[in-house]
Amino acid sequence: MTLTITWDACAALDAADTLAHCRTRFNLPADTIYLDGNSLGAMPAHVPARMKQALEHEWAHGLIRSWNDADWYPAPQRTGDKIAKLIGAGQGEVIVADSTSVNLFKVLVAATRMQPGRRVILAERTNFPTDVYIASSVAEMTGCELRCVDPDDVLGAIDETVAIVSLTHVNYKTGKRYDMEAVTRRAHEVGALIVWDLCHTAGAMPVHLNACGADFAVGCGYKYLNGGPGAPAFVFVASRHLAAIRQPLTGWHGHAKPFEFTHDYAPHPAIDRMLTGTAPQLGVIALESALEVFDGVDLDTLRAKSVALGNLFITLADQELVGLGCGLASPRDADQRGSQVSLTHEAGYAIMQALIARNVIGDFRAPDILRFGFAPLYVRYVDIWDTIAALKDIIATCAWNAPEFLARKSVT
Amino acid sequence: MTLTITWDACAALDAADTLAHCRTRFNLPADTIYLDGNSLGAMPAHVPARMKQALEHEWAHGLIRSWNDADWYPAPQRTGDKIAKLIGAGQGEVIVADSTSVNLFKVLVAATRMQPGRRVILAERTNFPTDVYIASSVAEMTGCELRCVDPDDVLGAIDETVAIVSLTHVNYKTGKRYDMEAVTRRAHEVGALIVWDLCHTAGAMPVHLNACGADFAVGCGYKYLNGGPGAPAFVFVASRHLAAIRQPLTGWHGHAKPFEFTHDYAPHPAIDRMLTGTAPQLGVIALESALEVFDGVDLDTLRAKSVALGNLFITLADQELVGLGCGLASPRDADQRGSQVSLTHEAGYAIMQALIARNVIGDFRAPDILRFGFAPLYVRYVDIWDTIAALKDIIATCAWNAPEFLARKSVT
Numbered sequence: 001m002t003l004t005i006t007w008d009a010c011a012a013l014d015a016a017d018t019l020a021h022c023r024t025r026f027n028l029p030a031d032t033i034y035l036d037g038n039s040l041g042a043m044p045a046h047v048p049a050r051m052k053q054a055l056e057h058e059w060a061h062g063l064i065r066s067w068n069d070a071d072w073y074p075a076p077q078r079t080g081d082k083i084a085k086l087i088g089a090g091q092g093e094v095i096v097a098d099s100t101s102v103n104l105f106k107v108l109v110a111a112t113r114m115q116p117g118r119r120v121i122l123a124e125r126t127n128f129p130t131d132v133y134i135a136s137s138v139a140e141m142t143g144c145e146l147r148c149v150d151p152d153d154v155l156g157a158i159d160e161t162v163a164i165v166s167l168t169h170v171n172y173k174t175g176k177r178y179d180m181e182a183v184t185r186r187a188h189e190v191g192a193l194i195v196w197d198l199c200h201t202a203g204a205m206p207v208h209l210n211a212c213g214a215d216f217a218v219g220c221g222y223k224y225l226n227g228g229p230g231a232p233a234f235v236f237v238a239s240r241h242l243a244a245i246r247q248p249l250t251g252w253h254g255h256a257k258p259f260e261f262t263h264d265y266a267p268h269p270a271i272d273r274m275l276t277g278t279a280p281q282l283g284v285i286a287l288e289s290a291l292e293v294f295d296g297v298d299l300d301t302l303r304a305k306s307v308a309l310g311n312l313f314i315t316l317a318d319q320e321l322v323g324l325g326c327g328l329a330s331p332r333d334a335d336q337r338g339s340q341v342s343l344t345h346e347a348g349y350a351i352m353q354a355l356i357a358r359n360v361i362g363d364f365r366a367p368d369i370l371r372f373g374f375a376p377l378y379v380r381y382v383d384i385w386d387t388i389a390a391l392k393d394i395i396a397t398c399a400w401n402a403p404e405f406l407a408r409k410s411v412t
Numbered sequence: 413m414t415l416t417i418t419w420d421a422c423a424a425l426d427a428a429d430t431l432a433h434c435r436t437r438f439n440l441p442a443d444t445i446y447l448d449g450n451s452l453g454a455m456p457a458h459v460p461a462r463m464k465q466a467l468e469h470e471w472a473h474g475l476i477r478s479w480n481d482a483d484w485y486p487a488p489q490r491t492g493d494k495i496a497k498l499i500g501a502g503q504g505e506v507i508v509a510d511s512t513s514v515n516l517f518k519v520l521v522a523a524t525r526m527q528p529g530r531r532v533i534l535a536e537r538t539n540f541p542t543d544v545y546i547a548s549s550v551a552e553m554t555g556c557e558l559r560c561v562d563p564d565d566v567l568g569a570i571d572e573t574v575a576i577v578s579l580t581h582v583n584y585k586t587g588k589r590y591d592m593e594a595v596t597r598r599a600h601e602v603g604a605l606i607v608w609d610l611c612h613t614a615g616a617m618p619v620h621l622n623a624c625g626a627d628f629a630v631g632c633g634y635k636y637l638n639g640g641p642g643a644p645a646f647v648f649v650a651s652r653h654l655a656a657i658r659q660p661l662t663g664w665h666g667h668a669k670p671f672e673f674t675h676d677y678a679p680h681p682a683i684d685r686m687l688t689g690t691a692p693q694l695g696v697i698a699l700e701s702a703l704e705v706f707d708g709v710d711l712d713t714l715r716a717k718s719v720a721l722g723n724l725f726i727t728l729a730d731q732e733l734v735g736l737g738c739g740l741a742s743p744r745d746a747d748q749r750g751s752q753v754s755l756t757h758e759a760g761y762a763i764m765q766a767l768i769a770r771n772v773i774g775d776f777r778a779p780d781i782l783r784f785g786f787a788p789l790y791v792r793y794v795d796i797w798d799t800i801a802a803l804k805d806i807i808a809t810c811a812w813n814a815p816e817f818l819a820r821k822s823v824t
Binding site for chain 2: 233361365
């Protein structure tokens with residue numbers, strides 16, 4: 001296939017890419033183009049060896065002693081501190097625990113308790129569903145009102161009635177990104193607290209939680225952090241709030257002295273108070289190990305590559321997919337975009353199945369979104385070229401219009 | 413050392429043990445006696461191979477496709493069904509998710525919503541702390557009263573004011589066991605619902621949740637179920653309640669159609685509604701694999717061995733530790749006991765450290781409890797003999813009275 005930008009030109013970009021060597025830190029199938037790291041990150045190549053040690057030495061041989069002797073016990077704190085460096089948080093402000101949904105519940109309830117005079121949780125209609133579902137449950141349990149507005153109306157809806165603004169930094173479908181600094185400033189101007197969901201941000205670009213003055217954040221371990229399927233999530237609490245907040249999932253690991261087994265709950269003075277039950281330790285170990293792929297990686301360089309990959313994708317889509325029924329669902333302006341580009345097509349589901357059958361993996365989001373995530377540590381410029389070429393061929397030849405691609409199966 | 417019951421007599425019991433072959437299903441250090449499977453179960457020998465496959469084939473090669481192609485997505489339901497067989501539950505009544513503490517929160521809130529006319533959650537003072545901490549938070553959030561009574565007063569305290577009775581079947585410190593059938597019957601007589609915590613029960617003895625008519629149960633995957641450190645927990649909901657209950661941690665995986673990404677929450681019609689976020693998949697895979705050690709194991713035979721191990725331990729303790737300051741914290745009557753025996757000694761902490769230094773692993777629970785758990789699949793009768801002999805020597809010679817054993821370190 002011939003495209004206006006040549007494959008060789010993309011290969012030249014890869015040759016000049018100062019992050020190109022990071023791809024060897026991952027175990028990726030040689031025959032596959034993987035643009036779904038925003039759903040499940042690729043596996044860092046060294047993780048299996050770490051897990052083998054955790055299983056065969058620490059669990060099998062160390063047994064219960066490994067909670068102390070293998071430093072299992074402080075792993076959620078230690079791993080949180082590593083994530084803190086990726087999101088502009090301080091040491092002791094981030095801990096790994098549970099799932100994003102569970103952590104969001106903790107944070108939202110804790111935040112409502114800090115705002116006794118206000119009753120509105122402001123969210124937005126196009127947010128990832130779990131965020132809205134959890135906020136709705138929190139509103140019901142705390143006597144608050146959940147107010148959902150369209151994304152463009154968020155800034156204007158932040159007024160003195162709002163207790164908490166709960167937003168996802170980068171939208172899961174469109175990749176559209178909020179201006180964290182501006183929204184946080186507006187929330188604080190009216191006395192509201194802000195909760196940022198960083199699921200589609202952390203590990204793909206620098207975040208500056210403390211520079212923006214953010215109050216709380218949550219995020220996922222299994223997307224751009226590459227922690228493995230269902231990796232534990234993280235939660236950030238600005239240090240100024242730590243001493244005062246009371247979260248509702250008061251399990252023993254959040255206690256000041258869990259191993260004194262006292263009858264009354266007393267929250268841990270530090271970020272540990274965000275813990276609930278025993279850490280999902282195998283997952284924590286995998287995530288902690290996975291984070292080593294960020295060693296020595298400059299986050300601004302990471303972001304520059306992410307922008308370049310996205311811009312190349314859009315440029316090629318503009319040039320090659322014209323007249324084929326594709327729309328652009330993501331912002332053209334990289335300043336408003338995360339690390340993904342989403343296209344629309346009315347046959348999106350079948351097109352994505354046909355693409356996956358050619359070992360080009362993105363994902364589909366109803367009703368018509370073809371989603372392509374660019375994990376800058378392992379995605380190459382030639383991958384973008386190959387993806388657009390495959391898309392052009394599949395759509396132009398109607399290769400997607402086949403029973404095996406049209407039949408819906410369960411999707412994740 | 414000479415004991416009144418000989419080591420050879422114990423070895424003869426092992427030779428006659430129809431479950432003795434199950435020990436080879438575990439990877440246990442040859443030089444260690446492990447009586448702490450009620451804190452962290454031993455590692456089933458086949459788990460590392462399963463995890464290697466999950467990591468190197470399913471994650472690294474299958475990537476996002478494995479949620480469908482490797483049947484990751486239904487693993488919490490599938491694993492729950494396997495656990496159901498161990499606890500007297502039906503297929504579709506148990507699912508694996510989150511931690512015990514988080515699941516208890518879901519269940520207690522769901523239960524209070526079924527009892528709008530009642531405001532008392534009845535718990536007991538000596539329960540494992542996390543259960544009381546969570547119940548206290550639920551009471552605060554739902555406007556209920558948490559009423560804690562002494563264990564002997566539980567039956568008498570179940571009256572018409574009680575909405576929910578929340579108990580742990582086997583006490584973590586003493587091993588004392590409630591009569592599940594009698595307590596459940598009493599709760600239902602007065603119109604209360606019952607929640608059983610099976611952390612120290614599941615996998616150690618048969619449980620008959622449905623035969624007793626239990627309403628809800630939760631339990632831990634990392635003790636007698638051997639799922640690995642921080643393994644995901646399970647939650648049981650009697651099928652008669654499934655259609656009606658509303659749990660508060662309404663994450664997307666509990667939705668009727670999670671991959672339609674709708675704005676409004678609609679609970680899944682089945683046990684899946686107890687899910688919240690993405691499953692901690694590496695942990696689920698390890699737990700599912702670990703449960704294979706129960707293949708072909710008759711639970712009444714398992715219980716008979718557990719009773720025999722406990723009785724042997726008590727008999728030897730009575731005979732050998734007399735006059736050494738030890739007390740028995742567990743019931744003598746096996747019908748009132750779980751699968752552990754706890755001793756008391758004022759120097760309990762140091763004694764346990766000295767014991768562990770000899771590779772005999774139990775654990776210590778403040779203020780004076782030496783706790784010994786008997787996982788019938790891998791504990792031998794000679795292990796009991798060796799443990800009592802070591803205890804006798806350590807206490808009689810004051811070997812525990814050494815700086816390295818007296819110094820407190822963090823304990824789990």
